Amino acid sequence: MRSRAIGVLMLLTTVALGDVSDDFEGYDVGGPALGIWQDAASWIDNPTNPAPTALVVETTDAMGNLTQAVQIQDGIGSSGGIIGRVNSTTVQRFETDLRLDQLGNGSQPNWAAATGFLQETDQPDFNWMPQAFVYTNASRRFRLFVQNADGQGGQSRDFGLGAFTWSFDTWYRIVLEVDTESGVFGVSITDLETADVLFDQTRTYSGWNREYGQYDAISINDGEYGSNPGTIGNMASIDNVVHVATPGCAADLDGDNDADADDFFAYLDAFANGDFGVCDIDLDGDCDADDFFGYLDLFARGC
Secondary structure, eight states: OOTHHHHHHHHTOSOOEEEEEEOSTTSOTTSOOOTTEEEGGGGBSSOSSOSOOEEEEEEEOTTSOEEEEEEEOSOOSSOOEEEEEOOOOSEEEEEEEEEEEEOOOOOSSEEEEEEEEEOOOSOSBGGGSSEEEEEEOTTOOEEEEEEOSSSTTOSEEEEEOOSOOOOTTOEEEEEEEEETTTTEEEEEEEETTTTEEEEEEEEEOTTOOGGGOOOOEEEEEEEEOSSSOOSSOOEEEEEEEEEEEEOSOTTOTTSSSSOOHHHHHHHHHHHHTTOHHHHOTTOSSSOOHHHHHHHHHHHHHOO
């Protein structure tokens, strides 16, 4: 099943809770991102890389246009970045534009950048909380790390996300979607300059415990946690952050908490009449066979 199948869970629901959309244009260059955002250092007791670890900068986007973004600064030690609290719901989608600017030279584990979800607990460092992050390191490959437990060294899975390698000074759109009931994660990675989709698949966490998947925060961060932190820190830029938290059942078009014949025929009617707000599942501007089978997938899942 492709990650689009999870994304559809967002698109067919009438109301989304806890939506976040931030292009960082409203903040002062040289200052922190405000609003929901907190410096990652504030989520760590006694950080060795103190705040501010991420600041708003003026830079260029994938097309060479001027834009504002948040850049994780050249700091060595505990994680830097930004974290924002969101509503915890069964199905969530988090996407961000990410550019790798500098790779630290510390020993592993050393995440150059990571983007994803956290479940806030009383751990002294957010890195030990339940989490799901698309991350990269010196391998220059993206991976999906999911810790389905609370506490350092807890049960986790580390999934590969293809064999392609990233390049510096290139903007990538990273989308992470999760169904916290089933432990199914959808990941897509796109090169924004070429529009090439580099990866678009799902990964399933076997033995999933939903108790440790109640994600209520989003974050983009880094961290030098190896025995040798090195002399050069990681740097990454972040732009166009979007989070959508959507409760309920996506196939339930009439809002009566089930997926039945009424919903199926409502979709057929929307499909026949070109009601793109309902029938265009993959958001490509039309209603075609891909959309029809996408809804069938959702309908089969039920409520």
